[in-house]
Amino acid sequence: MLNLQEIQIRIARQDFKKFVEITKPDYQFNWHHDILIDYLQAFSNGDIKKLMVFMPPQHGKSELTSRRLPAYLLGVNPNLKIVGCSYSADLSRSFNRDVQRIIDDEVYTNIFPKSTLNSSNVKTSAKGSYLRNADIFEIVGAKGFYKSVGVGGSLTGTPVDIGIIDDPVKDAVEANSMTFRARVWNWYTQVFLTRLHNNSQQLITQTRWHEDDLSGRVIKEMNKRGDWEILTLPGILESPDGHILDKRNIGEALWETRHSLEKLEQFREANPRAFQAMYQQDPRPFEGGLVYPRWNNISSHEYNAIKYEPVYGLDFGYSTSPAAFVEIKIDKISKCIYARQLIYQKGMGIDTLGSEIQRSIQSKRSEIIADSADPILIDYLKSKYQLNVKKAVKGPDSVSYGISAINEYTLYVVEGSNDIATELSNYRYKEDADGNPLSEPIKEYDHSLDALRYAVMSKVSGKENKIFML
Numbered sequence: 001m002l003n004l005q006e007i008q009i010r011i012a013r014q015d016f017k018k019f020v021e022i023t024k025p026d027y028q029f030n031w032h033h034d035i036l037i038d039y040l041q042a043f044s045n046g047d048i049k050k051l052m053v054f055m056p057p058q059h060g061k062s063e064l065t066s067r068r069l070p071a072y073l074l075g076v077n078p079n080l081k082i083v084g085c086s087y088s089a090d091l092s093r094s095f096n097r098d099v100q101r102i103i104d105d106e107v108y109t110n111i112f113p114k115s116t117l118n119s120s121n122v123k124t125s126a127k128g129s130y131l132r133n134a135d136i137f138e139i140v141g142a143k144g145f146y147k148s149v150g151v152g153g154s155l156t157g158t159p160v161d162i163g164i165i166d167d168p169v170k171d172a173v174e175a176n177s178m179t180f181r182a183r184v185w186n187w188y189t190q191v192f193l194t195r196l197h198n199n200s201q202q203l204i205t206q207t208r209w210h211e212d213d214l215s216g217r218v219i220k221e222m223n224k225r226g227d228w229e230i231l232t233l234p235g236i237l238e239s240p241d242g243h244i245l246d247k248r249n250i251g252e253a254l255w256e257t258r259h260s261l262e263k264l265e266q267f268r269e270a271n272p273r274a275f276q277a278m279y280q281q282d283p284r285p286f287e288g289g290l291v292y293p294r295w296n297n298i299s300s301h302e303y304n305a306i307k308y309e310p311v312y313g314l315d316f317g318y319s320t321s322p323a324a325f326v327e328i329k330i331d332k333i334s335k336c337i338y339a340r341q342l343i344y345q346k347g348m349g350i351d352t353l354g355s356e357i358q359r360s361i362q363s364k365r366s367e368i369i370a371d372s373a374d375p376i377l378i379d380y381l382k383s384k385y386q387l388n389v390k391k392a393v394k395g396p397d398s399v400s401y402g403i404s405a406i407n408e409y410t411l412y413v414v415e416g417s418n419d420i421a422t423e424l425s426n427y428r429y430k431e432d433a434d435g436n437p438l439s440e441p442i443k444e445y446d447h448s449l450d451a452l453r454y455a456v457m458s459k460v461s462g463k464e465n466k467i468f469m470l
Helices: 004-012 016-023 031-045 061-076 089-104 106-111 178-195 214-222 261-270 272-278 300-304 350-360 375-385 398-406 418-426 447-460
Strands: 050-054 081-086 136-138 145-150 160-166 196-205 229-232 296-298 311-315 322-331 336-346 367-370 388-391 410-414 429-431 437-441
Touching: 004 016, 004 106, 016 031, 016 061, 016 106, 031 050, 031 061, 031 229, 050 214, 061 081, 061 089, 061 106, 061 160, 061 196, 081 089, 081 178, 089 106, 089 136, 089 145, 160 178, 178 196, 178 214, 196 214, 261 272, 300 410, 311 447, 322 350, 322 418, 322 447, 336 350, 336 418, 336 447, 350 375, 367 375, 367 447, 375 388, 398 437, 398 447, 410 418, 418 447
Parallel strands: 050 196, 050 229, 081 145, 081 160, 160 196, 296 410, 311 367, 336 410, 367 388
Antiparallel strands: 136 145, 311 322, 322 336, 429 437
């Protein structure tokens, strides 16, 4: 007669939840995990071919979809060829190592004794051994493997039975880059999809940072037949039209004992747009359409006490629009941006503007980032007034990229900067026919905010990211 442990092991061979319970006894199950596990069980059985999972961060989805599931699948079928992808090769490799640790565990061996790994680290197949490293491992005595790759990486020569994509985009800054979104899409269509066959399965789980992110575009362009199953569980239930198995009342948190409603509301208040994307899986611009929905005032005394070296932003004015010159201090550690208005005036001649700038800046070495649409004016300010003026990096993607980067920080406006405050209160996104905010801002109330963006992006945009703005 089988004992209880033997019975549980037998059940775990065909039941994903029991597999999780045995291989990770400290896993904290909530009711929403049961919903996700049901979907993953159907995926494992082949009943679901294409699956998307949208849940808030730190709610247990990656542990199930990107760690436990690949190990379980390779136990059920050691001949499966699985590829795990994420926004970076490093993150993909970390998932790879975690799956290896699960398979190496004695408990796993008791459940799936035929799915084992090489006991040694093997980086090349030259010796004829089964591969095992942070990029790929092969199942000993079988044809299956697990390969990790960063989004954008090569899959040449790799047939894929199951492709798992976990967070193809790192953050809102990347997601709001049209150039980066195009790169992810091109990789998905030209690399990832070309490695699939008729019976291949796909699993995508991500934070919905943008309407046109990978999942958004797949839904729009590749789900016309409705063959993608989509599981969406928001951090706070706000609509009665949610998942049929969502047992919450309106206004309740998804996992109250771990991420309480009070905690979620605090995050929403601090950064409503990030909350809508990360926790509600609703990547549309924040209701009300403001580009910068949250900002704070700071006194001149407090601002002057901040010792960070300022950088300056300049947006040239014309007969119908003001010249805007702002001073910026950036605290990258605390993620704070401080902005002070120095010039905001229509009809300023270039010499008046140059003289005013000279009087406003701390020294002639101070860095000024100016609108690159006026290179002649920049050269004039440099030659006649010996100002350290540099061209802002601009392009078709620079506005959305810059807005997203600034919204990653807490923005403070120095008292007396009335025109910056006015623009912040009125700078909005365009709307569709139904009054819903779109992702493109209206070219109005943006003069000092353009100047602010030029200055900020010169300091927070690393060289590796500037391609997104071109």
